[in-house]
Amino acid sequence: MLHPATAPDVTETVTEHIREHRKYLASDSRCILACLTEKETVGRFSAVAGAVVEAELHIRFGKRFGRGERWDAEEYTVQFAALAQCTGHGCIDSKHEVPATDVFLLYADADETAPHALPLVTAARAWAQKHAETCRALPYTGR
Numbered sequence: 001m002l003h004p005a006t007a008p009d010v011t012e013t014v015t016e017h018i019r020e021h022r023k024y025l026a027s028d029s030r031c032i033l034a035c036l037t038e039k040e041t042v043g044r045f046s047a048v049a050g051a052v053v054e055a056e057l058h059i060r061f062g063k064r065f066g067r068g069e070r071w072d073a074e075e076y077t078v079q080f081a082a083l084a085q086c087t088g089h090g091c092i093d094s095k096h097e098v099p100a101t102d103v104f105l106l107y108a109d110a111d112e113t114a115p116h117a118l119p120l121v122t123a124a125r126a127w128a129q130k131h132a133e134t135c136r137a138l139p140y141t142g143r
């Protein structure tokens with residue numbers, strides 16, 4: 001019997017992204033994309049009239065000058081932000097941004113860093129769900 005796919009665990013997804021980014025940095029010394037934002041959909045809701053409201057987690061990878069012993073040493077960072085967005089045609093309140101977290105070190109324990117994304121995910125999901133309950137905008141059909 002087939003089981004429906006369940007949504008992936010956010011902590012695991014974030015941990016994976018962090019590890020992937022480390023691998024990427026290690027494999028490409030040019031590091032053109034040391035600063036990039038990975039976007040992960042963490043919730044989809046259907047509004048009253050059928051428009052889709054999505055909750056998105058943003059994992060921002062960056063680089064800054066170290067605060068450690070060597071002032072000019074670069075360190076790699078990761079930070080989380082979240083966004084809820086309604087795709088309804090003409091929706092008047094279509095976006096909700098959840099403020100970003102503190103900056104974490106990319107090479108800190110990923111299992112400890114990842115849970116910091118959870119409160120933002122919850123906030124974005126909550127807004128998306130609440131919005132979906134009241135939004136009467138129709139799905140955008142391209143016309």
Ligand SMILES: [Zn+2]
Binds near residue numbers: 086091094131136
């Ligand atoms: Zn809406």
